[in-house]
Amino acid sequence: MRAFATDSEVMQHAISLARKGFGFVAPNPMVGAVILSHSGEWIEEGFHQEFGKAHAEINAISAAGERTHGAQLFVTLEPCSHFGKTPPCADAVIAAGFRRVVIGCQDSAPHVAGRGIQKLRDAGIEVTVGVCEAEAKRLVAPFEMLIHERRPWVHAKWAMTLDGRVATYTGHSQWISCDQSRAWVHELRGRVDAIITGAGTVRSDDCLLTARPQGPRTALRVVMDSTGESLTADCQLVKTLDQAPVLVCVSRGCSGIALQRLQQWGVQVFQTTAPDHVDVSEVLQELGRRQCTHALLEAGPRLLGAFFDAGKVDEVHVFVAPKLIGGVRALSPVGGEGLARIPDNANLTHVQTVTIGEDLLIEADVSRKPPVGDLQRESVSSTIHGS
Ligand SMILES: NC(=O)c1ccc[n+]([C@@H]2O[C@H](COP(=O)([O-])OP(=O)(O)OC[C@H]3O[C@@H](n4cnc5c(N)ncnc54)[C@H](OP(=O)(O)O)[C@@H]3O)[C@@H](O)[C@H]2O)c1
Structure with missing residues (x-):
């Protein structure tokens, strides 16, 4: 007892x-x-x-x-x-x-x-x-968050090398993290309501964004793509529409031809109000309207940067792999405008680290004002693995 x-x-x-x-x-x-x-x-x-x-x-x-x-x-x-x-x-x-x-x-x-x-x-x-x-x-x-701000909680995940790169100078990024880390990500994918990526990642990785094996939920796969032209008839996202739905968020300037093509394939489309770009907050409000509580952001530096600049990342899950690739043109994880100065206080809270295979997984909450709470954080990894 x-x-x-x-x-x-x-x-x-x-x-x-x-x-x-x-x-x-x-x-x-x-x-x-x-x-x-x-x-x-x-x-x-x-x-x-x-x-x-x-x-x-x-x-x-x-x-x-x-x-x-x-x-x-x-x-x-x-x-x-x-x-x-x-x-x-x-x-x-x-x-x-x-x-x-x-x-x-x-x-x-x-x-x-x-x-x-x-x-x-x-x-x-x-x-x-x-x-x-x-x-x-x-x-x-x-x-x-869903009740008061009508948007999902955003988990940003990326895998980077020890020298802080998420892709080589050619854009090659598969794979940075080890098999066990990727299995961990699949478990997380199987518990969230939406997985968000950008047109750049779709073009370079032809990503699938499903949970393998399936989890308790099937996430809506969301692509932020102003022109609606990153998907092709034979890309992984379109070929697997029978496994999980896809929502492409386009700008108001997206052409009628692109819209029609997406709809013919069976892809859902959300057209945002700006003429030339897709606004992060508008996409999150749409996901909130669809009752999404947890959204996983698995994108390249451009979209990750846009989310951080907009203050819409709530939690990060970062895999650091013992690999070095170097290169001034190799991508680092978070683009956007960034901060002008190093913050005086840590802007991540409840930091937890755990090793997964040969990788280090660092998880933390992104500070918000007012802060979410002052606590010993229990990581998603302990939830997933029951450790
Ligand atoms: N290691 C990792 O964890 C990881 C994860 C994902 C990707 N990657 C790598 O990242 C690279 C791709 O990087 P990326 O930065 O081009 O990809 P991305 O961030 O996934 O996509 C960027 C594109 O998304 C579209 N977009 C729509 N709304 C946006 C907004 N509000 N803000 C910013 N972008 C918006 C833009 O294209 P439009 O102007 O056409 O709309 C933009 O060029 C690839 O090499 C990929 O392999 C690595």
Whole structure:
């Protein structure tokens, strides 16, 4: 039987349970729950496992049965108080007869926003809010991004050599990272809602952008291409339309011929408003409209630079391979305008490093104002590999 010394330890465990839902529950948030007896012994636990199915609290309560009476419930996110795809969890928590409820963070979604907490308090339950709050808030940051900014959380991924190059001076880039690193990327691809690339990468790599093997989700493959001319009838993206959809985001100036050709192939088209370029924010708003919670940016330096300049990268996953290629004309990962000065404070937070095969994987959140949270970050790699 599990033993916990503090509320924080229990909440940390609930957070790790919640992470198992990555790739399964979006656009819902990942949530975990643990039930302890009055005296602190572990009784049951649960997490939100699938979109539209029972929430974490309900899974834990169902498993615990009668043992919830007088017990303590730890849950990473405020129990919901509204009828959505399932009835309000706050009502089920009250009906289960808990003595105490410990909550990681309040749900900032307008239809909850403290009402679940109030309902529990009104029913006479002792409620503690804010245990491991920063970690609990980081867990739901992609969900909050979709609700409040109506765009997905953007993960930027690239693989570079030890001398910081993502391609040789000829544009050759396959492969920089090792087999295990690429397998890791395929796992991530299988959990996100969209994978974004640019016309340059489509032209030079004839990329496929599917998860192999398939994961719990099939991502929409998104190409930002102002003229709509980077795809050809026999390119990998078009040839595999039966495996995953493709959306090409073009400028308003894209020719009728190019639009017609894309549509004939069965490619979806999103025409943006600028006459000569494709605006990053507009594309992200379109993905938000499609309920995409996580988008993976796998592009070359031009598009990566545009996303960084626009402040639209939330998290990075960078593979550093023990290879040297050199060359002043060889590409470095992030183009765009960049910063004029070295920032005084680190602009990446929650940095984690792990070795994968012969590569080093560095993951971090990109600082935002206001900051997403001050926490010990648990990397996507530990979620994927359960380490
Ligand atoms: N090692 C790695 O991890 C990795 C990953 C991906 C790519 N690569 C390498 O990167 C190289 C390609 O680099 P790249 O920079 O040309 O490719 P890219 O960033 O994927 O594509 C750039 C193109 O995207 C289009 N685009 C549409 N909207 C844009 C926007 N708002 N901002 C910027 N671009 C926009 C532009 O073409 P239009 O003007 O035609 O619209 C632009 O030329 C290849 O050698 C490839 O192998 C390496």
